[in-house]
Amino acid sequence: MSTAVTNTAPTGERQVQHHPKDTLLRDDRLPHIWCPTCGIGTAVSCFVEALRESGIPEEKCVVVSGIGCTGRVAGYLNLDSFHTTHGRAIPFATGVALANPDLHVVVFSGDGDLVAIGGNHLINAARRNMNLTVICVNNFIYGMTGGQCASTTPETARTSTSPRGNTEYPFNVPYLMEACGASYIARWTVLHIRRLKKAMTEALNKNGFAFVEVIAPCSTLYSRRNKLGTGYDLMKFYHDNAEIRHGANTKDVGIGFQTKIIVGKFVDITKPTFLEKYQGKTTGGGK
Amino acid sequence: MKLWRTPLDADKVRVPHGVVSIIIERCKGCSFCVEYCPRDVLIISKKFNKKGYHYPEVISAGLCVDCNLCEDICPEFAIYSDPEEQHSTAQTKENA
Ligand code: SF4
Ligand code: SF4
């Protein structure tokens, strides 16, 4: 097959080699490693669009990821980005944000990396209202390491380390984040592309700790082990079972195994960030 | 679309038309674009790419409204649409 651009008139599509989003992607790395029907790619697609809409110049945006399937995001974005060790994306990002407060620092990682391995960093960054945008792709399982049970795996779901069904109580991540003091909390599935994009734009422009939970299919491990079909079937599941409830009490938004998923913008408050307080700008200059 | 009355500005309102572009070798055949296109412009092709995935194909080019949904939902950055005018003006420029 020739590699030239061919305009195939009869069917109506153009066959091309480049995508308009390629300017923000390391297109020499594409196709990426994510499995067919995995939802992470869609989350990245929404992020690229959100970054454009936010008006933040590319050179002012830094993306930090940890380890895992979602941890690969930093490597696919054509921005200043860093791929840290497992769970340590937030401490690294905190350093970047404090050393250079003009930057918009984004942490883009998975549930296993952020909520379990790096859980302590997550809660403390939220408590301090550190000026970070955290995008957490929650697919309910450790993907890259082999489908182990995570702290976000719903009860009764099967994983490679819970072959008879998970018996642990999972984290309700938005509730955890609100309790810790995050300024902005939203949750969407990758099916809600427009709303997810808007939430990411708002989170990017939020002064303070902004957290966006993205519910996404892991086709190879989570859906296969639980016999839920592929990511395509999970998208249909989201379509039928996601309920939009803006301002919902985060206490009520926990996720069970194949139960209703409550999505929306849950928290959006304004309060001084860590740096503002530290510099005494909002505390009357008291040392 | 059925209208109760013809809008006064009906002659000025234009439904946008889009032209779909596909990067065949990036597609992993998830069918998200085919399933969620609001105008059923796409189908999964019988042909497959080098990696063996069936990629989408346009069956009703005239129906595309350039909503960009396929572009945003595609996890592979393999499909997008842009306004028809962009292509026609490019062509006119070439012809000129
Ligand atoms: S293992 Fe799961 S999360 Fe990782 S790329 Fe595959 S589908 Fe996505
Ligand atoms: S731009 Fe919209 S209407 Fe056109 S093919 Fe894509 S999803 Fe369908």
Ligand code: SF4
């Ligand atoms: S959404 Fe993308 S990867 Fe999926 S079938 Fe369409 S073009 Fe291929």
